[in-house]
Amino acid sequence: MEEVKEQAISLPRLGQAAPPFEAVTTQGPLKLEDYKGSWLILFSHPADFTPVCTTEFIAFAEIFPELQKRGVELLGLSVDSVSSHIAWARNVEEKTKVKIPFPIIADLNKEVSTAYGMIHPSQSKTETVRCVFIIDDKQVIRTILYYPLTTGRNMDEILRIIDALQTTDANGVATPANWRPGDKVVIPPPNTQEMAEERLKEGYECVDWYLCQKKL
Amino acid sequence: MACISPDGKPTVSGARMLRALKAKAGSAEEVSQQAGLPLFRVRSGLRELAQAGLVSQKGEKYQLSAKGGELADSLPA
Numbered sequence: 207m208e209e210v211k212e213q214a215i216s217l218p219r220l221g222q223a224a225p226p227f228e229a230v231t232t233q234g235p236l237k238l239e240d241y242k243g244s245w246l247i248l249f250s251h252p253a254d255f256t257p258v259c260t261t262e263f264i265a266f267a268e269i270f271p272e273l274q275k276r277g278v279e280l281l282g283l284s285v286d287s288v289s290s291h292i293a294w295a296r297n298v299e300e301k302t303k304v305k306i307p308f309p310i311i312a313d314l315n316k317e318v319s320t321a322y323g324m325i326h327p328s329q330s331k332t333e334t335v336r337c338v339f340i341i342d343d344k345q346v347i348r349t350i351l352y353y354p355l356t357t358g359r360n361m362d363e364i365l366r367i368i369d370a371l372q373t374t375d376a377n378g379v380a381t382p383a384n385w386r387p388g389d390k391v392v393i394p395p396p397n398t399q400e401m402a403e404e405r406l407k408e409g410y411e412c413v414d415w416y417l418c419q420k421k422l
Numbered sequence: 423m424a425c426i427s428p429d430g431k432p433t434v435s436g437a438r439m440l441r442a443l444k445a446k447a448g449s450a451e452e453v454s455q456q457a458g459l460p461l462f463r464v465r466s467g468l469r470e471l472a473q474a475g476l477v478s479q480k481g482e483k484y485q486l487s488a489k490g491g492e493l494a495d496s497l498p499a
Contacts, residue, residue, distance in 0.1 A: 235424070235466060239465075243461065
């Protein structure tokens, strides 16, 4: 019971500094701090040479150029060895002609996966579930997604979240349900009655004082 | 290691960093631009090159050591 409590407390939370790490990867030893100034998607997969993970890696490789345009790096992770990662990436390239352009952490001692709460024992005691941590250029955790072992991730949603977060940061706005770049954004709700009254005079498209939108 | 092979020879990315530093000492960001490598790889690579005694760091600037300079001179253009 105590062990479960300790694990729950150590899970990272949105808005917190991402847990630092130093890890062996397919592109050499890397530290979290090496990514300072860039956005980072740190994602885990259950195991190399497995079907859903292979489709995901191909999909991550396919959105890699779009991520690069947005200043985002990708970093994979599983508890497999570097040799296994290399063999798998080579096999994927040989069979599908898709080159894996990003590093993959070989987290054999589970240090990184434990720090990020990537192992969910009721799903698997030995494999990481499908986690996505979006870490901003200041190394703050901005989004956490968990998918079960049986469900592959949606790359459109990951790109959409990046676009939404970067739009929020650049413009001090929020984004509504199903928002896509180019859609109207939401003005943050007013904090005082005076602001609420002024809000209605500012020319925004308002349903009421608490729900105002504008085009960027 | 990502920059130096077990036989002591620089890897492709290691050679690109050494060439960049041979052309001009600079920050990790400048080496990244000059070498055409992602910044995270350059930061990691410079750490490795420094541990191997090929690069020294002064503030944010990196430069080749005497040993690093010899290695950079031996690289094919």
